[in-house]
Amino acid sequence: MGFYGDRQSGMREQPRMNLTRVSYTLDSTLESVNKAEQAVTDIGRKARLSEDEIGGLSMAVREAAVNAVLHGNRYDPTKRVVLSLEASADAITVSVRDEGTGFNAQAVPDPLAPENLLKQSGRGIFLIRTFMDEVNFRDLSPGTEITMIKYLHKGENKEDASR
Amino acid sequence: MMKANTRQIEGVTIVDLNGRITLGEGSVVLRDTVRNLLADDRKKILLNLADVTYIDSSGIGELVSAYTQVKNQGGDLKLLNLTKKVHDLLQITKLYTVFEIADDEAKAIKSFSN
Numbered sequence: 001m002g003f004y005g006d007r008q009s010g011m012r013e014q015p016r017m018n019l020t021r022v023s024y025t026l027d028s029t030l031e032s033v034n035k036a037e038q039a040v041t042d043i044g045r046k047a048r049l050s051e052d053e054i055g056g057l058s059m060a061v062r063e064a065a066v067n068a069v070l071h072g073n074r075y076d077p078t079k080r081v082v083l084s085l086e087a088s089a090d091a092i093t094v095s096v097r098d099e100g101t102g103f104n105a106q107a108v109p110d111p112l113a114p115e116n117l118l119k120q121s122g123r124g125i126f127l128i129r130t131f132m133d134e135v136n137f138r139d140l141s142p143g144t145e146i147t148m149i150k151y152l153h154k155g156e157n158k159e160d161a162s163r
Numbered sequence: 164m165m166k167a168n169t170r171q172i173e174g175v176t177i178v179d180l181n182g183r184i185t186l187g188e189g190s191v192v193l194r195d196t197v198r199n200l201l202a203d204d205r206k207k208i209l210l211n212l213a214d215v216t217y218i219d220s221s222g223i224g225e226l227v228s229a230y231t232q233v234k235n236q237g238g239d240l241k242l243l244n245l246t247k248k249v250h251d252l253l254q255i256t257k258l259y260t261v262f263e264i265a266d267d268e269a270k271a272i273k274s275f276s277n
Contacts, residue, residue, distance in 0.1 A: 030187045055248060062219055066186055112257050118231055120224040123256055127220055130255055 020046065020087040025080050026065075028073035028098075036065035036083050040094060043087050047152060056131030057092065057150050063124040064096040064146050072098030072144055090152055091133075097145040105137045165189035165215075167196045175207045175272045176200055177243070181214040184222030193222070197229040197240075206238025207275045211268070213244035218252055230262065239263075243271050 024039060026032035040061040044054035065081065073079035079099040086093040109116050111123045129135050134149040165182030178196055183189045200208055210226075218226070226242075233240040241263040245253065253259040265271035 033186065059219065062185075066219070066221065070186070117257060117261055118227055120228045121220070123220040123223055127255070 021085070023082065023084045025082050028069045028075050028077065028079050028081060030069065032081055033062060033065040033069055036081075036096070037062040039083065040085060040092075043085050043092060047087050047092060049092075049152070053150070057094075060128040060131040060148055060150075061094050061096070063128050064094070064148065067103075067124055067146070068096050068098035068100070068144075071103065072100030074100065092150045092152065093147065094150075095145055095147040097140065097143060099143045101142060102139055103137070103144045165192045167192050169196070169200070171205075172272055173276070175209055175275050176205045177209045177211055177268070177272075179211045179214070183217040183219075184215055184225060185217065185219040186221035190221050190225040193225045193229060197232065201232065201236055201238070206233060206236055208233055208238065208240045209243050209265075209268075209271055209275075210240065211243045212246065212249055215246065215249060218249055223252065223256060223258065226262075227258065239275060241265060241271060241274070243268060 020043065022039070022043075024035065026035060037058050041054055041058045044057050049057065061083075065083065068081045069075065073081060076099075082095075082097040084093075084095045084097075105125060108125050109122060111117070111119070111126045116122060125135075128146070128148060131150075132148040133151045134147075136147045138145040138147070165180060165184060165188060167181075168179045170177045170179065178200075180193065184193055197208065200206075208229075210229075230240045243265050245264060245266075250259070253262065253264075263274070265274065
């Protein structure tokens with residue numbers, strides 16, 4: 001998946017020929033959420049995605065980073081978030097890993113159900129699933145890793161995310 | 164960082180929001196603005212989102228929370244001038260049918276008096 005050697009806070013890039021693979025180890029802060037969003041926006045631009053696609057991709061990654069920082073690591077300064085980005089000719093794959101107590105994606109209530117429409121929270125995972133083509137969660141005990149894939153060839157094997 | 168400026172026209176408070184409504188600053192600015200208006204007994208609120216460039220799930224939650232708070236106090240909160248991005252987001256989350264949404268400020272102001 002990604003390059004996990006860098007345990008220092010901050011950003012270090014590991015470019016490969018026509019495959020871009022980068023990994024960032026980030027503090028559990030809101031600033032990290034913005035960094036994650038910016039990093040995936042840059043990758044999307046390099047992959048020449050449309051602004052709409054970049055918007056969806058960056059929102060999905062932002063939501064995943066918020067989950068990791070806020071719900072996973074609970075802003076714990078001793079815990080880190082690892083963001084890995086991989087861009088190939090076919091897809092952009094992003095994984096976000098936290099060191100939290102774990103999380104059950106199936107247990108999140110449907111935010112579109114009438115009784116949940118006016119709830120203040122609970123839309124993050126839904127937005128991630130809306131904007132990405134594949135979403136998987138892995139229980140790391142401790143911690144959770146979410147891996148999200150966005151395919152680059154539109155219309156071949158995915159639903160229209162704008163619906 | 165998000166900014167919120169308020170104007171008063173015919174008893175309606177128009178809040179011109181500018182920037183990103185996201186977890187942290189943007190959401191807090193919106194929450195504080197609505198809280199202050201309610202404390203001031205200004206319960207007819209029109210949020211002008213023309214210059215809101217981005218909203219995340221936290222920002223959506225803040226909009227919903229503002230809406231329910233104002234409604235619970237017998238007031239009304241409506242949205243004005245959505246960008247395509249924000250419009251799409253409200254449609255995806257099915258909130259487009261919850262909020263009253265306008266694209267003409269004068270008409271939106273008049274709609275409060277009914």
